[in-house]
Amino acid sequence: MGPDGSLKIAGECSDKVGPMSLTFEMDPPVDAQLRDGLCTLWADVTNAGGAIGFVPPVTPDAIRQDLLTHLVSVDAGRTRMLIGRDEHGAIAAGAFLVLNTHRLKRHWCSVYTVMVHPSLQGRGHGRDLMSATEKAARGMEGITALRLTCRGGLGLEQFYASCGYREVGRLPGAIKVADGELRDDVTLWMDLA
Numbered sequence: 209m210g211p212d213g214s215l216k217i218a219g220e221c222s223d224k225v226g227p228m229s230l231t232f233e234m235d236p237p238v239d240a241q242l243r244d245g246l247c248t249l250w251a252d253v254t255n256a257g258g259a260i261g262f263v264p265p266v267t268p269d270a271i272r273q274d275l276l277t278h279l280v281s282v283d284a285g286r287t288r289m290l291i292g293r294d295e296h297g298a299i300a301a302g303a304f305l306v307l308n309t310h311r312l313k314r315h316w317c318s319v320y321t322v323m324v325h326p327s328l329q330g331r332g333h334g335r336d337l338m339s340a341t342e343k344a345a346r347g348m349e350g351i352t353a354l355r356l357t358c359r360g361g362l363g364l365e366q367f368y369a370s371c372g373y374r375e376v377g378r379l380p381g382a383i384k385v386a387d388g389e390l391r392d393d394v395t396l397w398m399d400l401a
């Protein structure tokens with residue numbers, strides 16, 4: 209635990225291309241650089257075809273309000289934020305863990321906005337990010353399961369299955385990416401017990 213309350217989680221390097229691994233940190237201090245870095249990462253990932261709540265083309269500014277909503281929740285302790293940085297300290301990956309407020313659902317939380325910068329995808333960083341997320345969740349008192357949803361049709365179910373999640377539900381056509389273009393909303397689950 210750092211003096212500012214943040215928690216560093218060592219990335220388990222499974223890099224297939226080069227020696228670079230990401231350094232993961234939970235709930236780092238929020239400043240303008242972090243906000244801008246996250247907006248840019250979110251926009252770059254979306255514009256490369258990533259399924260994280262927007263459709264391309266999108267600008268960092270169009271994403272800012274959604275990010276600020278997450279950050280307000282982080283500040284209130286209802287959301288935990290996991291950030292991955294490259295060897296230069298640039299924000300290269302991220303995910304949010306949202307705690308449930310419902311009294312009967314406080315034993316699990318939801319993982320949102322799982323993203324790795326397009327220039328770094330396919331090198332094992334996504335798996336490292338999910339491993340750091342799982343490790344962080346296991347360290348959170350009372351959390352015994354993780355839930356995740358993803359857009360169907362992109363192969364993401366296979367990625368999450370390789371990270372230990374199993375598909376537990378699917379809402380057919382529940383995501384509309386454009387008029388007449390519907391995608392399934394897939395729910396995945398991981399027991400931590």
Ligand SMILES: CC(C)(COP(=O)(O)OP(=O)(O)OC[C@H]1O[C@@H](n2cnc3c(N)ncnc32)[C@H](O)[C@@H]1OP(=O)(O)O)[C@@H](O)C(=O)NCCC(=O)NCCS
Pocket residue numbers: 253257258259260321322323324325328329330331332333334335336357358359362363364366367370
């Ligand atoms: C999904 C994402 C986080 C995966 O990160 P990554 O760094 O590219 O993934 P990794 O290199 O760790 O891949 C791990 C394994 O999953 C597979 N995989 C990754 N993305 C995949 C996809 N979209 N479809 C099928 N398999 C995929 C890889 O081939 C690899 O398999 P292998 O070990 O058998 O070779 C990243 O591609 C991303 O940010 N995508 C855009 C945003 C997005 O859609 N996020 C999901 C929100 S629900």
